[in-house]
Amino acid sequence: MRAARTHRPQTVAAASAVVAVLLAAVGAAPAAAESVELPAVRTSLGSDEPCATASTQRVETEPWALSSLGARRALTLSEGAGTTVAVVDTGVSEKASGLAGRVTAVGDAGSDCVGHGTFAAGLIAAAPEAGAAGPSGLAPRARILAVRGTDERGDATAQRLADAIRRAADEGAAVIYVGRALADGKAVLSAAVAYASKKDALVVAPLAPDALAKDQSGELVKPEPWYWPAAAPGVLAVTDFGPDGKRPENAPVVSGADLAAPGDGVVGIGPAGKGHYIGSGASLAAAHVAGAAAQVRARYPELSAAEVSRRLTEAAYPAGPPRLDPYAALTAVLPETSGTVPTPGVAVVPAAASVEPRNRALVVAAGSAGLVALVVAAAVVIPRGRARGWRAGEN
The missing domain is CATH 1.20.5 (Single alpha-helices involved in coiled-coils or other helix-helix interfaces)
Known part of the structure; x- marks a missing residue:
């Protein structure tokens, strides 16, 4: 069983966020660039809130997350062609920029009122715009299988997530991205993950929710020690970090993650139009890992889901937890067996000479x-x- 886990509240305001500061922090933005305010992607919407619409703002430089991951270098080796990634989330808009013609929806999952599933799918597989340096996915030639794991407003239950994971596995997804982390549902979600593993599908999920709920007094609810399906055996559990390579100073210590990936101040696509959104949280870090998993599965189709998981974690940049390195995952030469030490040969003492x-x-x-x-x-x-x-x- 994994170690105890905690997370911090959502760090991006619901109304808007300033992107240029984040880009400048990693040298991605021009020196004279003006601030660009982007709407924040949400994980759920209230019953009286309108659906997400096309953003009117754009980022014209490479997002820090792609620079941090060395995405351009990794793309020379694999673009995820021939691989299907299931997005178990709020749905994936078939009209989203960068995903046109590569989204297959189960039921009504081809629409996305909340926008979170589309945003995550873009981090996984959005094709770059011609002549533009904005956000794109790590596996821009992978196919997206949209499987709704929430209701239309983004509310999820353990049973609904478990059913979606099983459906994604039945549809032949090589990688299953789950955009939710629930405090309950251990039995049903562990069983669903085991079912997917038997079908050789790699499940990738956030270590903890992007934002903690509040109680009736407005105080944040104490984090649970584990969240599901991330805590289930066989799942790649992912946490996040920001443009400076660190998590916010006021963030609780998180333990038990298999990998860390860019997730704070991440820029991506919206459910419609060519404008961009911004978001933060472990769910977005998990989307980057799912994209890298698609790259590895495309380059090494003979590897099992467990072997792909091992390649991603053992080739990662050594840190606590290890940090995703797509290029290393595509090129590293790993020992034949994980965690083994070569056994020295038995010493043979020759017989006494006559x-x-x-x-x-x-x-x-x-x-x-x-x-x-x-x-x-x-x-x-x-x-x-x-x-x-x-x-x-x-x-």
Whole structure:
């Protein structure tokens, strides 16, 4: 079971957010760029609130999240072609810019009143605009399977999410992105994840909700120790970080994440038009991981879902938790077995050598030495004897 988890409230105001400051923080915005106010993407809407509409604002520079992930470099190796990513969320608008012609909807999931599912799908697979440097997905040639995991206003139940995960697996999705984290539903959501795993689908989910609920007094509800389906075995649980590589100073410590990815101050597409939205939270970080998973599955179709998960986590930038690195996941050479240490070979002690050859060698060496000594002596004694007139046989 995973360690206890906490999260922080939504950091982006519901009305608007300033994007240029975030872009300038990573050197993405021109020095003289003016602030661009973008509407914030929501996870749910009240019963009397209007549906999300096309944004009238755009960002014309590469978002910090794509720069941080080295997206351009990774795209030279894989664009997710041939891979289907299920988006289990508020729906995915079939009219969304960058996704046209690549969205297959289950039931009424082809419309998105809230806009969150479309935003996440854009981070996963939106194609870049020709001649523009705005937001796009990590897997722009992947197909999106829209499966509604909430009602029209964005409210989710464990059973509805579980049914959506199972449906996505039945439809053949290679990666299943879940945009919700619930405090209940352990049994039903764990069973749904196990079902998807048997069908070789990789489930990616946020570690915790993007925003904590408030009680009747207006105080934030205490975070739960675990959220589902992220805590279920086999799920890639994802947390978020911002443009400075850190989470906000007032954010509670989060533990138990498998990966971290850009999720705070993230720019993406809306449900209609060519304008952009901004959002924050672990659900958006999870969308980036789902896009990277699609890239890996496209480049290495022989890998199982578990092997893709391992490649993403073991090739990640070492940190606590590890940070998503799409290019490394596409190129790293990993050990054959995760977490193993090479076993040294058994030392073989040779049998004791026979002493007979050694003894023979010593005898031969001694004899040779004696012969040499006799020759040397003869060479000295005989000439001297002759010099003195010595003759053999004389007394």
